[in-house]
Amino acid sequence: MTAIELDGVRKEFGDVVALNGVDLTVEEGEVFGFLGPNGAGKSTTINILLDFVRPTAGSATVLGHDVNEESKAIRERIGVLPEGYDVYERLTGREHVEFVIESKNADDDPMALLERVGVADAADRRAGGYSKGMKQRLVLAMALVDEPDLLILDEPTTGLDPNGARKMRDLVREESERGATVFFSSHILGQVESVCDTVGILQDGELVAKDSVEGLRAAAQGDMKLVVTVGDTDGLDAAVEDVRSLPEVSGVTMDTDRITVNCDGDAKMTVLNTFEESGVAVEDFETQEASLEDLFTAYTERQEVEA
Numbered sequence: 001m002t003a004i005e006l007d008g009v010r011k012e013f014g015d016v017v018a019l020n021g022v023d024l025t026v027e028e029g030e031v032f033g034f035l036g037p038n039g040a041g042k043s044t045t046i047n048i049l050l051d052f053v054r055p056t057a058g059s060a061t062v063l064g065h066d067v068n069e070e071s072k073a074i075r076e077r078i079g080v081l082p083e084g085y086d087v088y089e090r091l092t093g094r095e096h097v098e099f100v101i102e103s104k105n106a107d108d109d110p111m112a113l114l115e116r117v118g119v120a121d122a123a124d125r126r127a128g129g130y131s132k133g134m135k136q137r138l139v140l141a142m143a144l145v146d147e148p149d150l151l152i153l154d155e156p157t158t159g160l161d162p163n164g165a166r167k168m169r170d171l172v173r174e175e176s177e178r179g180a181t182v183f184f185s186s187h188i189l190g191q192v193e194s195v196c197d198t199v200g201i202l203q204d205g206e207l208v209a210k211d212s213v214e215g216l217r218a219a220a221q222g223d224m225k226l227v228v229t230v231g232d233t234d235g236l237d238a239a240v241e242d243v244r245s246l247p248e249v250s251g252v253t254m255d256t257d258r259i260t261v262n263c264d265g266d267a268k269m270t271v272l273n274t275f276e277e278s279g280v281a282v283e284d285f286e287t288q289e290a291s292l293e294d295l296f297t298a299y300t301e302r303q304e305v306e307a
């Protein structure tokens with residue numbers, strides 16, 4: 001059974017097309033990183049999975065259940081850290097977790113869950129007085145109740161300190177080892193690549209890439225970063241435009257006399273020759289392996305250019 005399946009999902013908000021026909025499959029047991037810049041449609045996708053938002057067209061299932069028809073059955077088996085979560089000001093952290101345990105008819109130890117997310121010390125304080133990061137940890141503890149088959153986490157590391165972000169990654173790993181599927185969104189690649197099996201990149205409501213982290217790394221290695229230092233900067237703008245228009249080049253950034261060119265692994269000479277032919281002398285150059293961050297930028301910029 002697939003954990004998540006989106007089939008031609010489209011969502012319009014008035015004139016805004018938030019999702020433009022997204023097809024996506026997440027297998028059971030996978031840790032799936034759902035990446036995209038602000039406004040790409042990540043939260044809209046998650047809200048559709050949770051039946052907070054209905055798609056304009058297309059369909060979606062979670063754990064084999066239709067999201068519109070069987071949302072109750074889905075809720076019983078998933079744990080969620082939504083985008084705009086709220087806590088009950090007057091209830092303590094422990095009471096929040098106890099409430100979920102009761103409503104799910106589960107037998108978890110509330111303190112053990114609060115311990116796991118790092119807010120056990122504040123278990124008996126009212127959650128209204130918790131800091132933002134503490135509230136987030138509390139909502140995560142609530143999501144972990146009853147060992148859900150699927151965890152859906154919307155930007156789980158936003159608002160956490162480095163220690164909290166590391167704890168979050170450990171938790172994702174632990175939940176995955178127990179057999180849960182984890183689907184989480186982020187706009188920070190570095191936080192995703194260390195824990196994910198598969199990464200999907202969403203851009204302007206479209207899934208522009210889906211691959212294993214190894215697959216994306218391999219693709220990133222095919223992509224190279226060439227840092228060129230030029231002698232004098234006369235005519236540099238025109239030369240940079242010539243380089244930018246090469247089909248092998250996916251992006252160019254300039255920092256006075258140093259130009260960084262993202263290009264195919266075998267396009268080094270073409271790029272250097274283009275500078276020379278445009279009348280700009282190359283003084284020095286070095287190549288760097290592209291990181292996943294570069295690859296993400298290349299994917300999303302490519303989309304912008306094509307649009």
Ligand SMILES: Nc1ncnc2c1ncn2[C@@H]1O[C@H](COP(=O)(O)OP(=O)(O)OP(=O)(O)O)[C@@H](O)[C@H]1O
Nearest residue numbers: 013016018036037038039040041042043044045187
């Ligand atoms: N309720 C709504 N009404 C109108 N437009 C909306 C609504 N929800 C989302 N949108 C629009 O849909 C697009 C996708 O938004 P969404 O929140 O899904 O992006 P996101 O990838 O989660 O972004 P972020 O990383 O900033 O949270 C944006 O253009 C947003 O303005």
